[in-house]
Amino acid sequence: MSKDTKSTYDDNIVKMFVYATMLWGTAAFLFGVIAALQMAIWQFNFDLEWLTFGRLRPLHTNAAIFAFAGNTIFAGIYYSTQRLTRIRMWSDTLSKIHFWGWQLIIVAAAITLPLGFSQGKEYAELEWPIDIAIAVIWVVFGVNFLMTLVKRREKHMYVALWFYIATFVTVAILHIFNSIVLPVSFLKSYPVYAGIQDALVQWWYGHNAVAFFLTTPFLGLMYYFIPKAVNRPVYSYRLSIIHFWALIFIYIWAGPHHLLNTALPDWLQTMGVVFSVMLWAPSWGGMINGLLTLRGSWHLLRTDPIVKFFVTAVTFYGMSTFEGPLLSIKSINSLAHYTDWIIGHVHAGALGWNGFMAFGLIYYLIPKLFDTKLYSRTLANAHFWLGTLGIIFYYSSMLAAGLTQGLMWRALDSNGQLVYPDFVETVTKIVPLYYIRIIGGTLYLVGFIIMIYNIIKTVKSSQGKVISVAIPEKAYFPNEKEGDGHRKLEGMAMTFTILATIAVVIGSVIELVPAMSMHKYVSMEKIVEPLTPLELAGRDIYIREGCYVCHSQMIRKMTSDVLRFGEPSTIEQSMYDHPFQWGSKRTGPDLARVGKKYPNMWHYEHMKNPRQVVQNSLMPNYSWLYKKDLDYYSLRKKLSALKRLGVPYTEQQVVNADVYAQSEADGVAESLVEAGVKVDIANKEILALIIYLQSLGQKGGD
Amino acid sequence: MKQEALKYFTNINLIAFAFFLFLITFIGIVFWTLRRSAKSQYEELGRAPLREEANRGK
Structure with missing residues (x-):
């Protein structure tokens, strides 16, 4: 092992994030399966306040998004950023603070959410002290990441890095603005926004949490790791650049599609629909770009489990981003909103796109990091098929449940009366489908546990040998003498970051400012009493x-x-x-x-x-x-x-x-x-x- | 104060202006990226993830 850490990549931090991904993934999927059980069989709430569905569900979503997907992203970012910049992460200390800080936040969430400390906003339930910790740790990550870019020894910043930059900047903005609250006590606060303002800010946040936490960082991973896995450059680098800017420009506007047919002013709803539908183009451009990277290597899809996971993930990205705009169309939304169709939709994205990207990543990274071979391909293939089957069970049952219930809600008889006026009747009807969901979720979880076994075996087979990968000695500055002009470049990462920030901020301002001046829409003649x-x-x-x-x-x-x-x-x-x-x-x-x-x-x-x-x-x-x-x-x-x-x-x-x-x-x-x-x-x-x-x-x- | 400041931020022309600025910038990016002369340059840039492997140091 080299003593001179500056000449090797910091892969230890990557390993730590991979382990954390596996640990929290297990928790997230397990909570999901329990929640699915509760939906079918109410006794699974166990009459325990901290395990009841209303508290478990936020725990499940937070664990899946911020713990499982979060750690995945960080593992992938730390690995690829160092290699794309030909330099070790700027500060090992900041990397460690980032890792442990993030895990501590997850533990804090895992304690406070079951205890019922919640801000009552989806995916933003955590109370204000934890929110502050998230902001601090996120900035620690950002500083370390951006400084690595500034010090990089490769002239061009590869497009994956752009996606990471956008992730850092936008998540920071979203998190901070959605979390502005007035604390009442250490674990209780009220958001400064109310009613429609809060709704709009929340779904500007909520939708873009999907966009900039579950999409852009994973796209960055896709643009780095798929070329690595198939040993070919991305199909079209230019398309990836357009993919990037289109997402940055459009995504941020689409939030109001979560509030269609509500009291939200019509023009805002229409704006949400238009921008959501526009997302079809870049999303599919990106998907095709990812898939066609395999051109000439399609045989790997049969033989290599990593490629199987990546390709299926990208396919799910395509399906989810097709379905998303579809669900954003007002008439379709009127049927699908509030039903399990939406639950199916998000799980196709989370299990298919995020989950499979994470699994592909782990299968790729672990043998590389330990300089060994994967313990068992057979088990990896088994994982792939169990996972895929799980998603199919999950998605198809939820689609059927959503359509059934949505149609029952709106069914009118010839007198214009509801055919199913009794709400619970529309629920009992779909309970059998909830059982199928349990099967789907369980298959997915079993596959995941097989992966953990496989990974543990792989790590053990390396017999504890520690390898450190040397950074290429040569910097890569084409058309320039080495060392020359380096100073000039240092500013570019920042310039780029600022440009991406401007794009995101303008979209946000235009969407949110009208909400801030919502007094225009509130009629003063209508008297509303505050709560006693x-x-x-x-x-x-x-x-x-x-x-x-x-x-x-x-x-x-x-x-x-x-x-x-x-x-x-x-x-x-x-x-x-x-x-x-x-x-x-x-x-x-x-x-x-x-x-x-x-x-x-x-x-x-x-x-x-x-x-x-x-x-x-x-x-x-x-x-x-x-x-x-x-x-x-x-x-x-x-x-x-x-x-x-x-x-x-x-x-x-x-x-x-x-x-x-x-x-x-x-x-x-x-x-x-x-x-x-x-x-x-x-x-x-x-x-x-x-x-x-x-x-x-x-x-x-x- | 916040409410006061925002009251003056309802100018629809300003919003429309920002929107078109946005649109034009984006179209600009598309044309800039897709311009023919840049093709080979971008192809070279797209090889970045693989290059690191090829020149792997000891």
Whole structure:
């Protein structure tokens, strides 16, 4: 082993990220399978608050995106960046801080999410101290990466590096702006945005998290590792450049397609649709570019497991990016939105594109890093087929479930009435498909575990020999004398970064600024009452339990939605909602106007055991809400924070929040005792949740 | 303050201008990249991942 670390690549950090990928991948997939079980068989919620679906689902998504895909990206970036720049990473210390910091963040997430600390925004659930840690570690990564580019010994920055730069810059912007909150306590905060603003910022973030965390970095990996795997340059380098700029220019605008047919102003919806449809071209350009890189080497698809994984991944990239714009078309979206079709869509992307890219990468890297051969090709092939079969089971069942439920929701009889007015009926119908999903997920997980076994065996077969790969001595500056003109180049990485940033920022500003001046769309004649202190306490429980992962609070402007749930939701109704809770999936019915629909006693029974009042319901029991005492004390701080954010509470209301909440709780408890509740429920959390649910749709704004 | 500042940022012409600036820049990039004279140069650049292997140092 060379003592002079400067003359060798830092591959140790790559290994660490690969191991982390395998560890967190197991967790992410396992959580996914448990969540899938819960969707089919509610008993799998185990009546445990920290394992219940509403809390497990954020854990699953965060683990899959930030832990599994995140570590994959970093492994690939650290490996390829060093080789593309002919230099070791700028700072080994920063690399290590990045690695351990990121793992620590994941651990923090794995602890806080099951405990119910959540900001209530999808893929951005983590509370503010963790958000700050993410920002810091991300910058550590960025500084190390950009400094490596600045010091590089290769004149041209290969296109993969551009994709990494865009990833760094955009994720930083998205994360910081979506996470601006006003802390109430160490693990509780309210976003500064409310209602429609929050919705727009959240989906600008949410969509671009897919674009710049799950797409651009993986495309960078594709442009580096596929040529390596088949030992041929990319099919068209020029196409890859256009692919890059097109994605940078277009992606950032497409967020509003998550909010189609909602209260969002029509022009913003249309903009979201147009830009989403435009994405077809560059995405498919990129896919074709990746696939045609194999020209003349197609036989490898039969013989080399790495190539199998890469090619299938790129194919899934093509399918997902075909389906995405399709789902963004307003009429198709009206059928697919809130259904399992979307779940199928994201899993085709996550399991097919991200997962298979990660697996190809690991099978490529580990033998290289340990200077050995893969332990078993047969097992790798088995993994490939189990994974592929798993995705097919998963996707086809979810597509069928989504279409079935979507069509049932909108089915009208000859009198213009709903054919299936009972929501739960549309759920029971698709439960068999949920079983098929479990099979799909399990196959995928089993394949993954086989890979881990295979990798462990491979590493062991290297007998612990440590290899370090020497960096080529010669720098690569064509048309220039060595050492000459190097200074001139140093600025270029920064220039490029700034250019990409400008492109992303302009798109963001144009999309988001109108939302910031949303007062133009809010009618001042419509009076909206803010939530009372106890209702607010109930709302915080609603957020803590992750109710929004299965219930929307947004009635769309569609006949079937209106017939089922009432008048379309208005912008005004959620104008004081920090965070907004419009939701993105309806495993249960919409709740925007559920208030006063049922008596308090109904909710009391329902939360305890939903099946007592709704036969065949899949909802978990929330037994702990009947045991835990309400925290009145924090309400003053919470109201005061919301008042600062513009919710019109009076000074009186803030100061007396706890006293007022107590009297409200007594009122609810009294009504329940009158209705026949025998046990002592004074000051229990369920009271707050009931009064919050009863307030939905009752605060004006129509 | 934020709200005040944003009130003046509703000029539709400004947004349209930014959009076309965007579009023109992008079209510019496409033409610049696809210009015929650059073909061989780009092909050379596209070999970067493989070059490192070929000149692998000891």
